[in-house]
Amino acid sequence: MSGTPSIGDDDGQGGLKRRAAIGAAMAGGLALSGLSTPARATVGVRTLTSRSQLRAAYDHVIVGAGSAGCVLAHRLGRAGRRVLVIEAGLRATLPAVATPPAWPSLQESALDWRYVTTPQPGLGGRAITCPRGKAVGGSSIINALAYQRGHAAAYDRWPAGWRHADLLPYFRRAETFSGGASDWRGGNGPLHILSLADVTDRTPVAEAFMAAAQQAGFPVTPDIGGEHTTGVGWNQLSIKGHTRDDAATAYLDSLANGPGEAAVDLLAGVQVLGFEVERGRCLGVRLPGGIVRPEGDVLLCAGAIDSPRLLMLSGIGPAEELHAMGIASAVDLPDVGRRLEDHPLLAGVAYEARRPVPASHYNHCDSLLYVPHATPGESPDILVMCLSVPFVRPTVGPLPAPAYVLVPCHLQPRSRGSVRLVSSDPRAAAIIDPNYLGEPEDLAVLAKGVEIAREIGAAKAFDDWRAKEVYPGPAWTSEAGRTDFIRRATDSFHHPVGTCRIGAVVDERLRVKGIAGLRVIDASVLPGLPAAMCNAAVTAVAEKASDLILAG
């Protein structure tokens, strides 16, 4: 590495630690409890506390230690590459991180960047939160732990090299599945996936949902994350023992178990400001007070919101727009930040219960259904989750406990939004416009999802639980009422993708088009939403990316 003298303060051992603390405090994090300082040594990686600990040279700098960044650090470190990981957040120590049912409390905590969307016309003008993990482990630290890859058809719409058959070996390589290894599942990977088919303490409401869905004519699938991803089944979660198995515990901490010394250094609590780009080549990573220059590629893993933001700050994006903000263009890539996709979720079809609803020991959704909205046999584009908590938007209205809720989600929406810069200030949050329900078809598919949920909710197996349907209730009797209810009840499933997509912004080897020495590997490169939650897809993409990088 060259240019190291500018990292950290000039006062030796304590400078970097103090700068990290200042960085976190500036981002609003340090005043809140639950964060450790980066001084603690981490199992498996060296957590840097002083600039004197930096190696003389690195092969790669990874920007962002989230779901994708941790995979890359593990695979490249194991292969002997000298890796520096720079993460804006710190190690998370909030007890809620490890406790699966506590996951909702992590939103708007110190572990969340706390982004907000622009007002959304499709949601009646509401601006909604856009949580993103800010910690070692990224969004896998605050997510809802569900881990499913979804139907193959969604991947088969992706460019050659990234289709389901290409990714299947990497889905398997990533996981240790509680149901055991098979042609579809992994038995020896870093990330532990617990199928609730393999436990006995599921909620009785989830059991009722399984039976009710079958009464409504939907088939059971024994392994919803395996060969048959259509039908009703038990949820699958990134849980090891009884605790969250996030990207940091699974992929960073496990480096300690490998042969030899891990070659991975972690610089936590430091926010990357952009890249040094000259004549079509990325030379290094800009930090407060310095530049780090690896010998090999810079690997950008800051997620679907911050990866395009960092590219645009560095002149990589729509040239005219950047020019207007005083940012010199390095390469004109109009698609950076464009075609943002996210899953809309409707919260929800809600029932007052006859008696108290036992709490979930997992993520409040012990069972769920994947189904096509139109033709039986097609790949699913609707998910209905059965939640044992009273989860409705305040804009929907009050929902007195005890209650349970059926939540439809649209898995293949047509609406596209954008991530744009507000200014050239490297610390300013991006303008996030997901354009939820911008396309009328998305509203129609969600309406179908509500109908499927109500059909299941009205089935005999729920008779023992259902006192009455509270929402949508009478609102569903007119077209205007239905549309109004959907706009009031829709929120995000928190799965933004596509803002640096393969084919448009990066090539099939994830290299930024027109810029040497810079790759993007995270949810932003996904060329479309998987027909399920996103973490499994991001993990498999990063697994494959590590092989591409090691191949040169």
Ligand SMILES: Cc1cc2nc3c(=O)[nH]c(=O)nc-3n(C[C@H](O)[C@H](O)[C@H](O)COP(=O)(O)OP(=O)(O)OC[C@H]3O[C@@H](n4cnc5c(N)ncnc54)[C@H](O)[C@@H]3O)c2cc1C
């Ligand atoms: C509340 C919530 C619930 C979710 N639930 C589920 C679920 O149940 N199942 C599922 O599959 N998916 C879920 N997701 C989505 C899933 O977690 C993400 O799709 C996935 O983690 C994205 O991985 P990533 O590597 O692209 O980004 P991230 O994991 O977000 O990692 C990006 C990292 O980059 C860091 N970073 C950003 N900017 C900078 C900078 N300038 N300098 C240094 N570091 C930076 C961030 O702090 C972060 O650590 C959920 C997400 C949220 C927010």
